[in-house]
Amino acid sequence: MRRTALFLFALTAAHGAEPKLKLNYLQAAPGDFVLSGKWASQRIVVTGKASDGTLHDLTGQARFQSSNAKIATVNPGGLVTSVADGEANIEIKAAGKKQKLHVTVKDSRVQRAAFLTEVWPLLGKLGCSTAACHGAARGKGGLRLSLFGGDPGADFEALTKAAGGRRINRADPPDSLLYLKATGRLDHPGTLPAPRESGILLAWLKAGAPWAAGDNAHITALNLYPDDRVFRKGDAQHLLVTAVFSDGQVRDVSNDAAYHASDPRIASVTPDGLVKAEASGVAAIVVTYQRQSTVLRLAIPYPGPKPFPELAANNRVDELVYAKLKAMGVPPSPLASDEVFLRRVYLDVIGLLPTAEEARAFLAKPDRARLIDSLLARDEFNDFWSLKWGDLLRIKSEYPVRVWPKAVAVYYQWVHDSLAANKPYDQFVRELLTSTGSNFRVGPANFVRAVPAKDARTLGETAALVFMGERIGCARCHAHPLESWSLDDDLALGAFFARVNYKGTQEWKEEIVYPDFRQSLRDPRTRTVVEARLPGAAAPSKIGAEEDPRGQFAEWLTAPGNPYFARNIANRVWFWLLGRGIVNEPDDVRPTNPPVNPELLAYLEGELASHRFDLRHLYRLILNSRTYQLSSEPNQWNAGDAALFSHYPVKRLAAEQMLDAISQFTETNERFRSIIPEPYSNWPATYRATQISDGNTECSFLDLFGRPPRDTPYEQERNNDPTLKQALYFLNSEQLEGKVSGSPHLKRVLAKPDAEVVDDIYLSSVSRFPTPDEKKRLVEYLGARKSARAQAVQDVAWALLNAKEFEFNH
Numbered sequence: 013m014r015r016t017a018l019f020l021f022a023l024t025a026a027h028g029a030e031p032k033l034k035l036n037y038l039q040a041a042p043g044d045f046v047l048s049g050k051w052a053s054q055r056i057v058v059t060g061k062a063s064d065g066t067l068h069d070l071t072g073q074a075r076f077q078s079s080n081a082k083i084a085t086v087n088p089g090g091l092v093t094s095v096a097d098g099e100a101n102i103e104i105k106a107a108g109k110k111q112k113l114h115v116t117v118k119d120s121r122v123q124r125a126a127f128l129t130e131v132w133p134l135l136g137k138l139g140c141s142t143a144a145c146h147g148a149a150r151g152k153g154g155l156r157l158s159l160f161g162g163d164p165g166a167d168f169e170a171l172t173k174a175a176g177g178r179r180i181n182r183a184d185p186p187d188s189l190l191y192l193k194a195t196g197r198l199d200h201p202g203t204l205p206a207p208r209e210s211g212i213l214l215a216w217l218k219a220g221a222p223w224a225a226g227d228n229a230h231i232t233a234l235n236l237y238p239d240d241r242v243f244r245k246g247d248a249q250h251l252l253v254t255a256v257f258s259d260g261q262v263r264d265v266s267n268d269a270a271y272h273a274s275d276p277r278i279a280s281v282t283p284d285g286l287v288k289a290e291a292s293g294v295a296a297i298v299v300t301y302q303r304q305s306t307v308l309r310l311a312i313p314y315p316g317p318k319p320f321p322e323l324a325a326n327n328r329v330d331e332l333v334y335a336k337l338k339a340m341g342v343p344p345s346p347l348a349s350d351e352v353f354l355r356r357v358y359l360d361v362i363g364l365l366p367t368a369e370e371a372r373a374f375l376a377k378p379d380r381a382r383l384i385d386s387l388l389a390r391d392e393f394n395d396f397w398s399l400k401w402g403d404l405l406r407i408k409s410e411y412p413v414r415v416w417p418k419a420v421a422v423y424y425q426w427v428h429d430s431l432a433a434n435k436p437y438d439q440f441v442r443e444l445l446t447s448t449g450s451n452f453r454v455g456p457a458n459f460v461r462a463v464p465a466k467d468a469r470t471l472g473e474t475a476a477l478v479f480m481g482e483r484i485g486c487a488r489c490h491a492h493p494l495e496s497w498s499l500d501d502d503l504a505l506g507a508f509f510a511r512v513n514y515k516g517t518q519e520w521k522e523e524i525v526y527p528d529f530r531q532s533l534r535d536p537r538t539r540t541v542v543e544a545r546l547p548g549a550a551a552p553s554k555i556g557a558e559e560d561p562r563g564q565f566a567e568w569l570t571a572p573g574n575p576y577f578a579r580n581i582a583n584r585v586w587f588w589l590l591g592r593g594i595v596n597e598p599d600d601v602r603p604t605n606p607p608v609n610p611e612l613l614a615y616l617e618g619e620l621a622s623h624r625f626d627l628r629h630l631y632r633l634i635l636n637s638r639t640y641q642l643s644s645e646p647n648q649w650n651a652g653d654a655a656l657f658s659h660y661p662v663k664r665l666a667a668e669q670m671l672d673a674i675s676q677f678t679e680t681n682e683r684f685r686s687i688i689p690e691p692y693s694n695w696p697a698t699y700r701a702t703q704i705s706d707g708n709t710e711c712s713f714l715d716l717f718g719r720p721p722r723d724t725p726y727e728q729e730r731n732n733d734p735t736l737k738q739a740l741y742f743l744n745s746e747q748l749e750g751k752v753s754g755s756p757h758l759k760r761v762l763a764k765p766d767a768e769v770v771d772d773i774y775l776s777s778v779s780r781f782p783t784p785d786e787k788k789r790l791v792e793y794l795g796a797r798k799s800a801r802a803q804a805v806q807d808v809a810w811a812l813l814n815a816k817e818f819e820f821n822h
C-alpha cells in the first residue's frame with residue numbers, strides 16, 4: 013500500500029539571522045515503541061512547535077539520553093538500538109523543552125534474518141541490483157540479479173543455488189564467497205556494508221539462508237512521518253519510515269529504505285533520509301522499501317510579492333490554479349491580448365492559423381467564449397484531433413506494425429467519425445479494446461493489430477500506456493526503480509488479451525480479429541497458464557471458458573471511479589492544450605510521480621466523469637479558463653516557473669501545423685503520397701498536413717520538423733524542439749522560396765496600397781495588425797522599391813515567416 017505525504021514548504025520569514033525559537037511544546041515520533049530482535053533499531057524525529065504556530069525539525073539540535081544503557085542505547089542522532097531485554101526511557105531535550113519516550117526491548121538475542129525481509133532489501137540499499145552492478149542485463153562477475161530487485165525469487169535462486177550453490181558455504185558460513193566479497197575480505201567493487209548489515213548477512217547464512225521467516229509475514233503498508241509541515245528554503249527534515257507487516261509487526265525501516273529526489277536542485281535527500289529544501293519550486297521525494305513506495309510532495313514557495321495580488325477567476329480551474337500559485341508565492345502573468353489569444357486558440361484547437369478575414373472579424377468584436385465554441389464545432393477540429401489520436405493509436409501502414417493501407421484508412425475514418433459525433437470517451441475506448449471482425453471493415457479492431465508484436469503482453473502494455481498512462485511495459489524486462497509493478501503484474505494484465513487471435517481471408521492482407529477460446533498466456537519462467545488479474549487486485553478475475561476477457565478489462569477500466577481512466581485522459585488533454593501535464597510526463601502517471609496540483613487534476617477527472625466523458629466539455633472548460641488565456645510573457649515573479657501554469661508556455665508549432673501555416677499563408681499546396689506496396693496512396697492536392705491519415709506518408713518537411721514515427725504511443729515520439737536544420741530551412745530552402753515567390757496570395761495583394769499590404773501580411777501570418785512603428789518602416793521599405801515591388805513584398809513575407817512570432821505558438 014502506498015501513501016502520498018504532503019510537504020508544503022512555505023516561505024515563513026525573510027532570510028538572514030535565525031531568531032532563537034520560542035517553543036510551545038516538543039513532540040517526538042514515533043512515541044513509545046518496542047524493539048524486537050537483535051537488529052531492531054528506532055529513529056526518533058523531534059519536532060518543535062513555535063509560538064507562531066510553525067513546526068520545526070529539531071532532531072539535529074536535540075540531545076538524547078537513555079535511562080538504562082544496558083537495555084537500549086541512543087546515539088547523538090536519535091537512533092535507538094537494543095542491547096538486552098527490558099524497559100528504558102529515552103530522554104530528549106531541545107530548545108529548553110523536554111520529552112520522554114518509553115522503549116520496550118524483547119528477543120534481543122534473536123538474530124532474525126530471512127532473505128525476503130532482511131537480505132533482499134539490503135541488496136537494494138547497497139546498490140547490488142542496479143544496472144551498474146549485478147542488475148545489469150548480463151550481470152557482473154558471474155552473478156546476475158534482477159534489475160532493481162524486481163524478482164526476489166530469482167535473486168534468491170541466484171545467490172543460493174546458481175553456479176552449483178558455490179556462493180554459500182553451509183558448513184562454514186563466514187567462509188561463504190557471498191560474505192567474503194560483500195564485506196571486502198575478497199576483492200569486490202561496490203559499497204561495503206556497515207557492521208549491522210554485515211551481521212544480518214552472516215546471521216542469514218548461519219541460519220541456512222532461509223527464504224522467509226517461519227511466520228512468512230509480508231509488508232502491507234509503508235508509512236511516512238511527518239506528513240504535514242511548513243518549511244522555508246534552506247530548512248531540513250529528517251524522515252521516519254515505518255513498515256507494517258501482515259503479522260501486526262511494526263518496524264522502523266528508515267535506515268534500510270531507499271530515497272530518491274525527483275529534482276535535487278529543488279529538494280535533495282541523503283541516503284539515510286535527510287531532506288533539504290534547496291531552492292524554490294516543486295519536487296517529490298520517493299521512499300521505497302521491499303518494492304513498496306511512499307511519496308513526499310515538496311512545494312518550496314518563491315519570495316513573491318507581499319501582499320499577494322487579488323486574482324479574478326473565470327471558473328473553478330482558475331480558482332484551483334490560483335490557490336496553488338498563491339501558496340507558492342507566484343503571481344500569474346496578465347491575460348494575453350486578443351491578438352495573441354486568437355492565434356493561440358486557433359492553433360491549439362484546429363491546428364490552423366486564422367485567416368486575415370477571421371482575424372479582422374474577431375479583433376473588431378472580440379468574444380472569446382463564442383470563438384471557442386465555434387472552433388470546437390468546426391470539422392477542422394475533427395481533422396486535427398484525429399491527427400493527435402493517430403499518434404497515440406499508431407495509425408500507420410506497414411513497418412513496424414504491418415497494417416495495410418486499407419486498414420489504416422478504415423481505422424482513421426472511425427476515429428474521425430467518433431470525434432465528429434462527439435462519442436463519449438468511455439465508449440470510444442471500450443470499442444477499441446473489445447472490437448472483433450475484419451480490420452478492413454471494423455476500424456477499432458485495428459487497435460490490437462497496430463502493434464509491432466501481436467502477443468498478449470504487448471497488447472496489455474499498450475492498453476495500459478494509452479488509457480491508464482502507466483508504463484507497465486518496464487516490468488517485462490525489469491522492475492521499475494520506484495514503482496511496484498512486477499513481471500507477475502505484466503503477465504496478469506496481458507492475460508486479458510490472451511485469447512485475441514487473427515486469421516487471414518481471401519482478400520490480400522485482410523485479417524479477422526476474433527476470440528480464440530483455446531488460447532492462453534503462459535508464464536515464460538514456469539510455463540504455467542497465467543490467470544488474468546486486474547491492476548491492484550489481490551485475486552485473479554473469473555473468466556468463463558468461452559468468454560473474451562477483454563470485456564472484463566474494458567468494463568473495469570471505464571467504470572466510474574476507476575483510479576486510472578479519467579485521470580489519464582484529463583491529464584493528457586491538459587498537456588495537449590497547456591504544453592505540460594499536471595502529471596509530467598503525460599504518459600507516466602504513477603503514485604511516485606505525483607501531480608503538481610492534485611486538486612486541479614481531481615476536479616478535471618470529476619468534471620469529465622459527471623459529464624459522461626464528453627471530451628469537448630473538458631476542452632471548453634480549460635480553454636475558457638484565464639489560466640489557458642494568460643500571457644506567455646513572464647513577470648518578475650514567475651519567470652522561473654515551468655510547472656505551476658503561471659503563464660502560457662511558448663511552444664514551437666508541430667510539424668503539421670508549421671507546414672499548413674506556410675501553405676495557408678502562401679496559398680500553395682503540398683502533394684502527399686505513400687509508396688507502401690502497391691497501389692500507392694495519393695492524397696488530393698487540397699489536403700492539409702493535419703488531414704493526413706497515414707503516419708507513413710512521405711514528406712521530408714514533416715520529418716525535418718519532428719513528426720513522430722508512430723512506432724509507439726509515447727508522447728515523446730513527437731519532437732517539437734527547434735534545430736539548426738530547421739532554422740536553415742527557413743533561411744535558404746528552395747521549397748520555401750518557391751512557395752513565397754509563387755504565392756497566389758502575395759501576387760494578389762500587389763493590387764493593394766502599401767499600407768494594406770503590410771496589414772494583410774501581418775494578419776495572415778501572426779494574426780495581428782502591425783504596430784505603428786512596424787507599419788511605418790515597412791511602408792517606407794515598399795515605397796522605396798516601386799520598380800521591384802513584387803520582390804519587396806516577398807521580402808516582407810519572408811521576414812515574417814522567419815520570425816519567432818510565426819514559428820511559435822505563444
